[in-house]
Amino acid sequence: MVDLSAYAGRTVEVSLSQASDETFQMYGAFVDDVTVSTGQGSTSFEADGDTLDGWTTPGPPPGSPGNTNDWIVGTAAQTPPSPGAVARASLRRQPEILAFLSHYFGRYPFKVAGGIVEKDDRLQFALETQTRPVYASAFFTNRTDGDSVVVHELTHQWYGDSLAVRRWRDIWLNEGFATYAEWLWARHVGTGSPAAIFALAYNAIPAGDPFWSLRIGNPGPDHLFDQPVYLRGAMTLHRLRQQVGDRDFFRILRRWAGARAGGNVSTPEFVRLAERVSGQHLHALFRTWLYTPRKPALPRSAAPRSGGGGQAYAPGRSSGKGARSSVCKPRCALAAR
Numbered sequence: 001m002v003d004l005s006a007y008a009g010r011t012v013e014v015s016l017s018q019a020s021d022e023t024f025q026m027y028g029a030f031v032d033d034v035t036v037s038t039g040q041g042s043t044s045f046e047a048d049g050d051t052l053d054g055w056t057t058p059g060p061p062p063g064s065p066g067n068t069n070d071w072i073v074g075t076a077a078q079t080p081p082s083p084g085a086v087a088r089a090s091l092r093r094q095p096e097i098l099a100f101l102s103h104y105f106g107r108y109p110f111k112v113a114g115g116i117v118e119k120d121d122r123l124q125f126a127l128e129t130q131t132r133p134v135y136a137s138a139f140f141t142n143r144t145d146g147d148s149v150v151v152h153e154l155t156h157q158w159y160g161d162s163l164a165v166r167r168w169r170d171i172w173l174n175e176g177f178a179t180y181a182e183w184l185w186a187r188h189v190g191t192g193s194p195a196a197i198f199a200l201a202y203n204a205i206p207a208g209d210p211f212w213s214l215r216i217g218n219p220g221p222d223h224l225f226d227q228p229v230y231l232r233g234a235m236t237l238h239r240l241r242q243q244v245g246d247r248d249f250f251r252i253l254r255r256w257a258g259a260r261a262g263g264n265v266s267t268p269e270f271v272r273l274a275e276r277v278s279g280q281h282l283h284a285l286f287r288t289w290l291y292t293p294r295k296p297a298l299p300r301s302a303a304p305r306s307g308g309g310g311q312a313y314a315p316g317r318s319s320g321k322g323a324r325s326s327v328c329k330p331r332c333a334l335a336a337r
């Protein structure tokens with residue numbers, strides 16, 4: 001209810017605004033059956049030939065692109081599924097997701113699995129609580145994003161829970177891996193591929209962007225969960241994959257999870273394992289991608305190709321600003337850790 005009594009007897013304009021960004025459109029605002037308590041006016045927006053009943057929609061501000069959902073007149077049946085319905089559908093896929101992840105990472109490290117979705121909007125992140133990740137309902141605005149955050153948090157059961165970083169500076173060992181798993185999942189469900197997502201991100205973020213200035217191998221206490229830790233962390237893994245090949249890459253991931261299960265880990269240990277498995281010197285690659293505060297150059301063999309089934313990539317994604325970030329930011333936007 002909006003109290004308009006201060007304007008009694010005068011003509012006032014009431015407008016409704018919904019702000020969103022390039023990452024989250026969320027559900028917008030649902031408006032129907034507007035009535036004035038004095039009985040002086042009402043509107044229902046029904047499809048009666050004059051759906052807006054005198055209301056107007058100004059569209060996006062000057063300079064901003066339009067979108068396809070400025071104003072939709074429809075029926076209740078056309079409304080998007082509720083976060084609860086999306087969450088239930090995503091959580092129902094957990095057995096499938098765990099089987100998928102086990103294929104790449106080795107046996108699931110715990111005896112039980114599940115998840116908890118917070119019903120209200122108080123939570124603004126997801127967190128990989130061991131065997132029971134916790135999710136903000138805001139992640140479940142659509143099936144693709146809902147499934148992806150579940151993939152992210154379940155990946156942490158291997159990398160983050162079973163393996164725990166000894167020092168917070170090595171947090172990319174958690175977030176880079178969980179983000180890369182989302183890329184693997186994207187290929188599985190046909191919405192992208194690791195190569196395409198890597199290429200899109202690499203091409204979309206110019207060398208002068210502050211994104212590249214964070215040393216994700218030691219980001220500092222104020223930047224542990226900044227977007228580059230996730231995205232550049234996943235890109236680091238993709239570069240490793242390009243360097244050592246698929247067979248050794250997934251062998252490294254499985255051995256990392258298996259040999260160190262239940263233990264504390266560090267980046268130097270991961271580098272040593274990767275070198276041992278691949279028989280290659282990899283210090284330069286990791287130094288460049290984890291510890292050098294600028295955009296890495298790519299060897300000709302790893303130059304990104306466009307196309308390949310990727311989806312539009314927004315560099316602002318998962319920026320983890322404000323309340324959106326906290327512990328785990330699956331692709332981070334809402335700040336899931």
Ligand SMILES: [Zn+2]
Nearest residue numbers: 178328329337
């Ligand atoms: Zn995470």
